[in-house]
Amino acid sequence: MRRPTIIANWKANPATPRKAIELARKVERRIGRIKNVEVVIAPPFPFLAGVGRILRRAKLGAQDAFWTGGPYTGEVSPVQLAAVGVSHVIIGHSERRIHLGESDETIQKKLPAVLGRGLAAILCVGERERAGSEIPAIVGTQLEQALAGVKKSHTRNLLVAYEPIWAISTTPGAAADTPEGAFRAMLYIRRILSRLYGRPAAESVRVLYGGSVTPENAQAFLREGKMDGALVGGASLDPDEFAEIVRRAAGR
Numbered sequence: 001m002r003r004p005t006i007i008a009n010w011k012a013n014p015a016t017p018r019k020a021i022e023l024a025r026k027v028e029r030r031i032g033r034i035k036n037v038e039v040v041i042a043p044p045f046p047f048l049a050g051v052g053r054i055l056r057r058a059k060l061g062a063q064d065a066f067w068t069g070g071p072y073t074g075e076v077s078p079v080q081l082a083a084v085g086v087s088h089v090i091i092g093h094s095e096r097r098i099h100l101g102e103s104d105e106t107i108q109k110k111l112p113a114v115l116g117r118g119l120a121a122i123l124c125v126g127e128r129e130r131a132g133s134e135i136p137a138i139v140g141t142q143l144e145q146a147l148a149g150v151k152k153s154h155t156r157n158l159l160v161a162y163e164p165i166w167a168i169s170t171t172p173g174a175a176a177d178t179p180e181g182a183f184r185a186m187l188y189i190r191r192i193l194s195r196l197y198g199r200p201a202a203e204s205v206r207v208l209y210g211g212s213v214t215p216e217n218a219q220a221f222l223r224e225g226k227m228d229g230a231l232v233g234g235a236s237l238d239p240d241e242f243a244e245i246v247r248r249a250a251g252r
């Protein structure tokens with residue numbers, strides 16, 4: 001069985017390094033003794049080094065990476081992220097796709113760069129709307145496009161986060177997907193991974209759920225939805241809620 005992974009995606013929060021370190025300390029205190037769950041905290045770039053210094057139990061994640069260093073104003077490379085202790089990088093989050101015009105082509109360059117540097121990549125895929133129970137083909141397209149340059153040997157460091165946009169807490173009218181819906185998406189994603197890389201490699205990839213995850217629904221996604229963990233936005237800014245999600249993942 002794959003060990004579950006719970007990721008805190010702080011997005012552009014909090015406002016100051018002091019608050020970021022305080023939040024990380026509170027999370028660390030609450031999760032210190034919880035075993036059998038991999039925990040990753042992904043703060044904004046300016047707080048990576050400071051937060052990284054105080055993390056013991058949790059690993060350090062980044063919310064994005066560019067594919068290389070050099071003359072690219074405003075960007076941050078995988079090498080730079082690794083140098084400050086980052087082990088995981090979120091790639092292709094829907095907020096970047098929507099607000100920054102991040103395309104499948106861009107993601108196609110970022111993913112091999114992150115994996116090639118030996119970092120774990122969390123590739124986000126998810127549809128804007130879903131009618132009925134079928135997982136829309138766009139999820140498969142996003143996955144195939146993103147993975148076009150990813151070698152089979154790099155899939156052991158790959159995580160795929162299924163995040164339907166309509167379920168992300170900041171989307172107006174958002175509600176979490178059902179465990180059944182997430183389960184279906186997970187099967188669909190694994191089928192594509194199997195076709196691309198063969199069954200054993202596909203089985204080594206963790207498939208996470210994201211979108212309005214709370215302490216109340218986390219366990220159902222892991223147990224009934226058979227997800228390998230969760231990508232948590234809003235609830236990750238509350239140390240009690242986030243720690244409770246980690247605790248429930250441990251007791252799945």
Ligand code: PGA
Nearest residue numbers: 168169211212232233234
């Ligand atoms: P949410 O965000 O948990 O606030 O819905 C998830 C995400 O956008 O990664």
